[in-house]
Amino acid sequence: MQSPETFPALAYETSLQLNADGELRHLLTLKGLSRDLLTALLDEAQHFVSQPGSATIRSRSLAGRTVANLFFEPSTRTRASFDLAGKRLGADVLNLDVNTSSRKKGESILDMIYTLQAMHVDIMVIRDASAGVPAYIAHHVEDHVSILNAGESDVSHPTQGLLDLLTIRQRLGKFENLIVTIVGDIAHSRVARSAAEGLHTLGVGELRLVSPPSLAAAPDDMPYARSLDNLDDGLRDANVVMALRIQRERIADLDGIPDSDQYFEQYGVSKKRLQVAAPDVIVMHPGPMNRGIEIESTLADSPASVITQQVSNGVAVRMAVLEWVSRTMASR
Amino acid sequence: MQSPETFPALAYETSLQLNADGELRHLLTLKGLSRDLLTALLDEAQHFVSQPGSATIRSRSLAGRTVANLFFEPSTRTRASFDLAGKRLGADVLNLDVNTSSRKKGESILDMIYTLQAMHVDIMVIRDASAGVPAYIAHHVEDHVSILNAGESDVSHPTQGLLDLLTIRQRLGKFENLIVTIVGDIAHSRVARSAAEGLHTLGVGELRLVSPPSLAAAPDDMPYARSLDNLDDGLRDANVVMALRIQRERIADLDGIPDSDQYFEQYGVSKKRLQVAAPDVIVMHPGPMNRGIEIESTLADSPASVITQQVSNGVAVRMAVLEWVSRTMASR
Amino acid sequence: MQSPETFPALAYETSLQLNADGELRHLLTLKGLSRDLLTALLDEAQHFVSQPGSATIRSRSLAGRTVANLFFEPSTRTRASFDLAGKRLGADVLNLDVNTSSRKKGESILDMIYTLQAMHVDIMVIRDASAGVPAYIAHHVEDHVSILNAGESDVSHPTQGLLDLLTIRQRLGKFENLIVTIVGDIAHSRVARSAAEGLHTLGVGELRLVSPPSLAAAPDDMPYARSLDNLDDGLRDANVVMALRIQRERIADLDGIPDSDQYFEQYGVSKKRLQVAAPDVIVMHPGPMNRGIEIESTLADSPASVITQQVSNGVAVRMAVLEWVSRTMASR
Numbered sequence: 001m002q003s004p005e006t007f008p009a010l011a012y013e014t015s016l017q018l019n020a021d022g023e024l025r026h027l028l029t030l031k032g033l034s035r036d037l038l039t040a041l042l043d044e045a046q047h048f049v050s051q052p053g054s055a056t057i058r059s060r061s062l063a064g065r066t067v068a069n070l071f072f073e074p075s076t077r078t079r080a081s082f083d084l085a086g087k088r089l090g091a092d093v094l095n096l097d098v099n100t101s102s103r104k105k106g107e108s109i110l111d112m113i114y115t116l117q118a119m120h121v122d123i124m125v126i127r128d129a130s131a132g133v134p135a136y137i138a139h140h141v142e143d144h145v146s147i148l149n150a151g152e153s154d155v156s157h158p159t160q161g162l163l164d165l166l167t168i169r170q171r172l173g174k175f176e177n178l179i180v181t182i183v184g185d186i187a188h189s190r191v192a193r194s195a196a197e198g199l200h201t202l203g204v205g206e207l208r209l210v211s212p213p214s215l216a217a218a219p220d221d222m223p224y225a226r227s228l229d230n231l232d233d234g235l236r237d238a239n240v241v242m243a244l245r246i247q248r249e250r251i252a253d254l255d256g257i258p259d260s261d262q263y264f265e266q267y268g269v270s271k272k273r274l275q276v277a278a279p280d281v282i283v284m285h286p287g288p289m290n291r292g293i294e295i296e297s298t299l300a301d302s303p304a305s306v307i308t309q310q311v312s313n314g315v316a317v318r319m320a321v322l323e324w325v326s327r328t329m330a331s332r
Numbered sequence: 333m334q335s336p337e338t339f340p341a342l343a344y345e346t347s348l349q350l351n352a353d354g355e356l357r358h359l360l361t362l363k364g365l366s367r368d369l370l371t372a373l374l375d376e377a378q379h380f381v382s383q384p385g386s387a388t389i390r391s392r393s394l395a396g397r398t399v400a401n402l403f404f405e406p407s408t409r410t411r412a413s414f415d416l417a418g419k420r421l422g423a424d425v426l427n428l429d430v431n432t433s434s435r436k437k438g439e440s441i442l443d444m445i446y447t448l449q450a451m452h453v454d455i456m457v458i459r460d461a462s463a464g465v466p467a468y469i470a471h472h473v474e475d476h477v478s479i480l481n482a483g484e485s486d487v488s489h490p491t492q493g494l495l496d497l498l499t500i501r502q503r504l505g506k507f508e509n510l511i512v513t514i515v516g517d518i519a520h521s522r523v524a525r526s527a528a529e530g531l532h533t534l535g536v537g538e539l540r541l542v543s544p545p546s547l548a549a550a551p552d553d554m555p556y557a558r559s560l561d562n563l564d565d566g567l568r569d570a571n572v573v574m575a576l577r578i579q580r581e582r583i584a585d586l587d588g589i590p591d592s593d594q595y596f597e598q599y600g601v602s603k604k605r606l607q608v609a610a611p612d613v614i615v616m617h618p619g620p621m622n623r624g625i626e627i628e629s630t631l632a633d634s635p636a637s638v639i640t641q642q643v644s645n646g647v648a649v650r651m652a653v654l655e656w657v658s659r660t661m662a663s664r
Numbered sequence: 665m666q667s668p669e670t671f672p673a674l675a676y677e678t679s680l681q682l683n684a685d686g687e688l689r690h691l692l693t694l695k696g697l698s699r700d701l702l703t704a705l706l707d708e709a710q711h712f713v714s715q716p717g718s719a720t721i722r723s724r725s726l727a728g729r730t731v732a733n734l735f736f737e738p739s740t741r742t743r744a745s746f747d748l749a750g751k752r753l754g755a756d757v758l759n760l761d762v763n764t765s766s767r768k769k770g771e772s773i774l775d776m777i778y779t780l781q782a783m784h785v786d787i788m789v790i791r792d793a794s795a796g797v798p799a800y801i802a803h804h805v806e807d808h809v810s811i812l813n814a815g816e817s818d819v820s821h822p823t824q825g826l827l828d829l830l831t832i833r834q835r836l837g838k839f840e841n842l843i844v845t846i847v848g849d850i851a852h853s854r855v856a857r858s859a860a861e862g863l864h865t866l867g868v869g870e871l872r873l874v875s876p877p878s879l880a881a882a883p884d885d886m887p888y889a890r891s892l893d894n895l896d897d898g899l900r901d902a903n904v905v906m907a908l909r910i911q912r913e914r915i916a917d918l919d920g921i922p923d924s925d926q927y928f929e930q931y932g933v934s935k936k937r938l939q940v941a942a943p944d945v946i947v948m949h950p951g952p953m954n955r956g957i958e959i960e961s962t963l964a965d966s967p968a969s970v971i972t973q974q975v976s977n978g979v980a981v982r983m984a985v986l987e988w989v990s991r992t993m994a995s996r
Contacts, residue, residue: 053476
């Protein structure tokens, strides 16, 4: 076997995401994107939102374009979301399950990318367990190809961040006066990181990160946020509470992490615990949920929950991003 | 690991399948559907039948609709059949192989369904090894979503039942004067059950179920049918003979089940055994076949065999059902 | 378990590939196809070639047709190439991963083919590890179905051969005055065999096959080529050098095969070794590459390399073949 591939720890540079005219070409991270750009992306996504049961918003703006979903980690919901987003814009969508194919044969990831590029794939949607992969690929593709990060190790998940922002904006309007609390395995969460970056740029009132001490963010990570290990302190007056998925198999392996029942007792978001939050608090979760561990099951199904709205917004956000980078290509 | 999900043994209620106006909204089982509705579905399916080599019948009646094929059991033919049916009606089709994704992470099946619903999936085609899953899902989805059962444990496989009915009607016309004999592992066969339910409703002359005693239906299951363990008795004057797939790996494990050679000797449908049947008898099999075990290979390829016609009808039936439930949605 | 399926060692007959009017109906092998037909296929493919970054060439010539990609061996690039080729011509494309489905249940490959045929699949793209499978299938399908070989054991990979021919013709024009050298595991290479057959028909000046003695072609295989075991001799004045993939796992198992470092030393194509070749030599590789084993990494990325051009041409060639056999069908 070849030795495992390693990827340079590229600094995410705004210049890598934006072209010479300052337009979005790749979406790798929300870090460094301007408030104006984030707001414009949310506005665009809002156009693609339709009500449950009503006809989906569709267009042919990506007709003739090819989108490849290149998932090196298994995924149902994010893959399905990008798949539908591409199809509803008229793109040809190529779904590649890469675990079972060429990467096994020792082909480098770049050679696989060059191959797709040579097949005239315009937009590559990448999920990978290794940090740095999307930026590494973006750094190497030709000018006419866009890279979208669909989940990168514990680093970044920018379309998830955007759908979280969109959901908050739909429910609560402006960000400036909001207290947002993220609860769970902060240390390993790309979801928390992207949400935090977006919220920071949009000027959120206060951002709190609640976790067991062993799962807290590093001190210099997200310095604009306040880290706590007490859930009640974290929930006090919160307008938005986002519970993160706990991987129970990981919990058993780590010292200092409570088991499932203990976890729910200490860090599970429940109706009772939320009594200290703002009266109109909304509850978010990126899914898939472990009901009864990180979130109380009845809370997940209550009117305070915006979890399915997040999913709907996910398709809308991905349509907006696909259309946006496609427009950037066309303007070359 | 989470404990395995269990599903309530829901009584299949006609009211769950039909909307307030009595129109078909979900297709979960043929049981309880009226003769008029079954006949109308067969008539609709007949419109989608085309001759081998001629152009396929197509329409755009599902353009803008999203169909998700959610298969929790592996399948080639049924999945391909629904995939093509959806595409030939202009739908966006999402194929989800769920063994390798979220269900592993402990997400409940309902949360997966709610996620797809939030992505504006209009029709979910479900195959599952557990009894009760399609009805359980149908009970929980919103008004604008339809559930189609694509194979449920040993309980129900209604589109297979419809394609069997359509094939019989095409070849032999009316059902009233027919003797239909189903041979094989009746106890575990969702195919037998759905065919029997449909045939009963359409007033078949006589329905016989032939199997080794250990694989016979329970006494109160399909009481309108006659159970036999002697193949020659079962085939006498039969107009239709349907052989069922025998899973040889299961045969070795069970006491009282003959091995493959013995099985063919006692229960294999062959030209010679068919000499006691009606002169124009037709032979059916749901596939995939084990030639030389449940059916003689030369018989499967003979003019009496309607096995490939069943497959063609399968696409037509699925197009009809997709279009029908889609029309029910639109009329809300 | 059923005993493994075996396939008759069918002589590839031109008559199996061509219909009564001499038009291409199946593409199984380049062997026996006329120079005129090969040239016409390359001309047609050239129409589908577009420049990187420019819009892809598209048509609706396969609208209403169904293409099934039936891959019994895993593949990323060839499967993706056929998938995109079909979609860019407007076909409905059905991708079947057959390892995980019916073939496991003991269904014969022909029954699977008959099933797809009954679903009105017009064109079946077949990859299989067993020699003879595509011809065996082509021999059994109905008149209105075309079979395309997408890789057959070590025997044939005709669309790969065509894309290699197209790439050479684009870069170097005529074939008559060219020296073409193929380097690597000749004995087991379907890529080498198809390229050699096409080059021979098109009248290549000289064809050299370089390999370790244990991986050389049998003496009566490709008798029009010259087998060598010294790379420098093989590269002298060569206009085209094609390096083949070495499966390192196989190398360890076989006696007389050098290990990876030794292999590169003796048979790796590098800039330095190419100094004896023609000044405008082009370097080809079918992918996926093992950089540093069969080919020097910097050479693969140099201007002499036409490896990504091969990939682009692959889509164009497959579009041409799909359109061609579709036209043959329509003219019945």
